[in-house]
Amino acid sequence: MTLLDGLTWTNRFADLGPDFFTELPAQGLPDPHWVARSPGCAALLGWPADWAEHAEALAAFSGNATWPGMRPLASVYSGHQFGVWAGQLGDGRALWLGEVSTPGGLQELQLKGGGLTPYSRRGDGRAVLRSSIREFLCSEAMAALGVPTTRALCITGSQLPVRRETVETAAIVTRVAPSFVRFGHFEHFAHHQQHGALRCLFDWFVAHHAPECADADEPPVALLQRVSLQTADLLAHWQAIGFCHGVMNTDNMSMLGLTLDYGPFGFMDAFDPGHICNHSDDRGRYAYARQPAVAFWNLHALAQALMPLMPIATDQEAEASGERLIAAVESFRERFASQMLGHMRAKLGLAGEAPGDQALADDLLKMMAASGADYTITFRRLSRALSEPQALRDQFIDRAALDAWLPRWRERTAPDAEARMLAANPAVVLRNHLAEGAIRAASQGDFSEIERLLKVLSRPFDEPENPADAALPPDWAQSLEVSCSS
Structure with a gap:
């Protein structure tokens, strides 16, 4: 019996018809090899630990073959990029393989870097090893942190040259999600x-991914509110762990509230609300502190797209329909605020809820920003500050201000504050320099650092065996830049 014997594939997206996609095969990698595989993602799929040892696995995930039931296709979409309508976009380097049955329900598999599609525009349809490693590691790291995200099953590589700023080598990362x-x-x-096509897409999505919206008085309003709440939850997770997406275009926003399309992302080192992780974002549209507002803006764009599905026979009906859609988007604000405060209460180890909790959290963040305190390390040291206060004080320039804040915090802490905080404040996140170390080794044919990092990132709340994984970034990390090609 082989791996293929136990798999059942469906292709519900293909049922939408050719207006929604182009069916075509991948352009496979020549002489492919394995770069990395995720045991956690394989377990999600219900696949055996040795799944990659099957001969047909490397061929399928390097784009050189399909398994029975797979139906490769590239979907069409459009979107706003950096706040400007960009017109038709689509899966320019991604191919949907189909949905596979798993213990947790259907999951879509997608190749990123599988070659040219009709939506590649001026691109080459390829992904490079560097960006594939970043996406693979961060997808799995975010899942371990409890952040809603697409997953990454594996990376395959090749010596096929690909030109970006320099000549690099090609790779394909296999992504997994309930829907893309x-x-x-x-x-x-x-x-x-x-x-008509918009209605068809809406009905299809609701039937398969949001069935509770079908029986609502106004299904488009119900779906928009659902997406708004899920997006608020996602953004609260991002802000709480100091994660910057880098390119929050509407075409990179998931209808399921998942972290989608890892490109020029970054976890903050020194806390700076204005931090811009994307070197291409010269106006700072997607700076850390602006992410919630951008998500809110993107939801308004989605509301505008759903407007034709509302009853608009008269001007009055159109106005009323628009108001109900906007009200659904407005649910984002309250949900984000409450979820963000909930995350901060957990990170601070607070007992219950009190009116001054928001100010307590805000005052700490202001001190961190003034000192350029490392975001992840500060919260991790705060987790032990009841017993080890000096390590925390070393992060701050204005220690008198910290000393004035600490009694306010101690007064609000729960009896088991330290345990709670250690479970809410990770010791390790995928900092750029950690990813860069794995990338540099991989470029020399050594993939062991990817595997090692994956293991560390899969247990982010445990102290790592190598203290450097949880330490301040080295000086050379300041020169690292990530952009829309990353």
Whole structure:
């Protein structure tokens, strides 16, 4: 019996028809090899630990073959990029393989870097080893942190040259999610006034991914509120762990509230609300502190795309329909605020809820920003500050201000504060320099650092065996830059 004998594939997205995608094979990698595999993602799929040892596995995930039941296709979508309508986009280097049955339900598998599609525009349809390693590691790291995210099953590589800023080598990362449908899928058909196709996509998505919305008085409003709440939860997770996405275009926003499309992302080192992780973002649209507002803006774009599905026979009906959609988006604000405060209470180890908790958290963040305190290390040291206060004080320039804040904090801490905080404040996140170390080794053919880092990142709340994984970044890390090509 082989791995293939136990797999059942379905292709529900393909049921939508050719207006929604182009069916085509991948352009496989020549002479492929394994770069990395995720045991955690394989377990999610219900696959055996030795799944990659099957001969057909490398061929499938390097784009050189398909398994029975797979149906490769690239979907079309549009979107706003950096706040500007970008027109038709689509899966320019991604191929949907199909949905596989798993213990937790259907999961879509997608190759990123599988070659040219009709939506590649001026691109080459390829992904490079560098960016594939970053996406693979961060996808699995975010899952371990409890952040909603797409997953990454594996990376395959090749010596095929690919030109970015320099000549690099090609790779394919296999991504996994219940759905890769984005805000931009709905924007595409609304913008082109293909209202029949828009209705078809809406009905399909609700039936398969949000069935509770089907029986609502107004299903588009119900779906928009659902997405708004899920997006608020996601953004609260991001802000709480100091994560910057880097390119929050509407075509990179998941209809399921998942972290989608890892490109120029970054976890903050020194805390700076204005931190910009994307070197291409010269105006700072996607700076850390602006992420919630950008998500809110993107939800308004989705509301506009859903407007044709509302009753708009008269001007009055159109106005009322628009108001109900906007009200659904407004649910983001309260949800984000409450979820963010909940995360901060957990990070501070507070007992219950009190009116001054927001100010307590804000005052700490202001001191951290003034001192350039490392975000992850400060909260980790705060977790032990009841018994080891000096280590925390070393992060701050204005120690008198910290000393004035600490009694306010101690007064609010729960009896088991330290245990709670150690479970809420990770010791290790995927800092850029950690990823860069794995990338540099991999470029020399050594993939062991990817495997080692994956193991460390899969247990982010445990102290790592190598203290350097949880230490301040080295000086050379300051020169690292990530951009939209990363």
